[in-house]
Amino acid sequence: MYTWARRFIVPALFTTSCAAMLGCIANIGGLDDEEGSSGPGAGPGSGPGAGAGTGGSGSTGGGPGVEPTVCVPGVPRTSALPRLTRVQYDNTIRDLVGIDSQPSSMLAPDGVGSVDQRAWDGYKTAAATVAAAVMADAGARARTIPCTPAGDGTACAHQLIDTLGRRAFRRPLTDDERGRFQALYARRQALTETGSFNEGAQLIIEGFLVSPSFLMRAEIDETPEGEYFALNSHEVASRLSYLLWGSMPDDELFAAADADALRTPEQILAQARRMLADPKSRGMVKAFHEHYLHMGPGTRWSNIQRDPAAFPDFDASMVPLLSEETERFIEHVVFDQAGTFQELVTTPVGFVNASLAPLYGLDPAQFNGAELVPVELDPTQRSGLFTRLGFLVSHSGYERTSPILRGAFLQKEVLCADIPPPPPMVEGTPLPTDESLTTNRARVDAQTAPDACKFCHHTFINPTGFALEAYDAVGAYQQKESFSGAPIDTRVSVDMGESVVEIDGPVALSEAIASSPEAQKCYVRKWVSFAYERELNSEDACTVDELTAKLTQGGYTVLDLIADLTQSQSFRVRALQTEVAP
DSSP: OOHHHHHHHHHHHOSSOHHHHHTTOOOOOOOBOTTOOSSTTOOOOBOOOSSOOOOOOSOOSSSSSOOOOOOOOSOOEEOSOOBOOHHHHHHHHHHHHOOOSOGGGGSOOOOSSOOOHHHHHHHHHHHHHHHHHHHHOHHHHHHHOOSOOOTTSHHHHHHHHHHHHHHHTTSOOOHHHHHHHHHHHHTHHHHSSSOOHHHHHHHHHHHHHTSHHHHBOOOOOOEEETTEEEOOHHHHHHHHHHHHTSSOOOHHHHHHHHTTOOSSHHHHHHHHHHHHTSTTHHHHHHHHHHHHHTOSTTSGGGSOOOOTTTOTTOOGGGHHHHHHHHHHHHHIIIIISOOBHHHHHHOOEEEEOTTTGGGGTOOGGGSOTTOOEEEEOOTTTOOSGGGSHHHHHHTBOSSSBOHHHHHHHIIIIISOOOOOOOOGGGTTOOOOOOTTOOSHHHHHHHHTOSHHHHHHIIIIIHHHHHTTTTBOTTSOBOSBOTTTOOBOOOEEEEEOSSOEEEEESHHHHHHHHHHOHHHHHHHHHHHHHHHHTSOOOGGGHHHHHHHHHHHHTSOOBHHHHHHHTTSSHHHHEEEEOSSOOO
């Protein structure tokens, strides 16, 4: 309607170039899927993005195991201007103006570095599209514009600027900002076709949506707190809402910020617990566990293929169910049962429908169609997250199980062991098919017998994966090899960092992981990294140690852990980074 107006908005509202300001920030990307995909012809991808940094992989020392990071009190230097991720952008647009059309599809992918012209054009296009959609939708328009215009509409436009601006910027407007938007409305006659109130209101909405104060979660208060800057209550409110909801504050959180009632740990904790009781927090928990398990588009979970001759009970239509069942299980344990990390790893509940029932050894006739329903599984066969179909199937091959994929994931991502990549000369070593090797376990041990492979594989990776050989490549329980009829041996000695644990089978492995100090600390480390949206360093070790000590005592729920992430000094203050990320 007014292309000329869109060329006007940026220079008119902001004397400092928005693109230059946006270029001063760097956004943490998603987890890479190191093992690639689980079907023929697929390549590696990246994990899902939720506005959080990677969970890290544990130590960087000379051998496998969790690095004994020393607690060094302090606050890591971070950006004062983190940019909204695409997920956060969509959620914020939805909560701000009621448009739920995923406008982030017009934005450049989340990434690291400055905003280039392509990214800036995407922001402008999305803002124009959303503003037009608001004015075209009676419900969104009524939600956004708090008044009925009279006369030339100036009074109502000014009210719109105050109410929308406060919510879009997640803080009250400054007098200068208010004046710029008022000036924009005053020029609507020159900038639009008819100069109507609606066209002027659309200019205002679009202007807010291209503002750096909307696109960035600015933390620029310089009130000193010792050697750091204390976040003001509005900045804390944004930290809370984007951590727990991936979106802007609600009215109650805005009210607390306006009252300057987000200064103390106790005030922050009370709001965090309230927000975790809201259904919006479920999306955050889902996003974290997608990172934890390397789920999502472009990962092993999204590109599963199986040999139909070998696995007639499995077909491509079941692939989305594997992720859905895992997500339902996590939600059930974390929210419905107020469960702990230990219960997440050991609870023998599955979410099953007629399609998945045969893989769990259940009668599909007992299930009414496609709906996933909770079922108590055989506790001698199933125990928690890593015995769910999703993990087992996504970490298998086209025709057979993959103890290497399963074991490497558990060691690296669940125990945070530092296992180096294989030397180039041994990658692609074929699996031996000698008839004397009657089990997959024997074949994998033979495959990894060369000196360049043996230590890492035979000490860490293979034993962990062999404990899960009780499940075939589609996650069904098995006791004999399909190709030979030989009995499957799941007795192993698993190195868990501080100790070597004797384990017989997947249930015992789950119990060992649940009680493992390394697994508990690894889970905490990944939550801290996710919550603070960056890689961890020694200054985070105190927080990790404190939360791990609570988790190891038992009865400390996942929701307790999330709430306590808001209690560290790092959550309330900032130490401004001195160099701009490249």
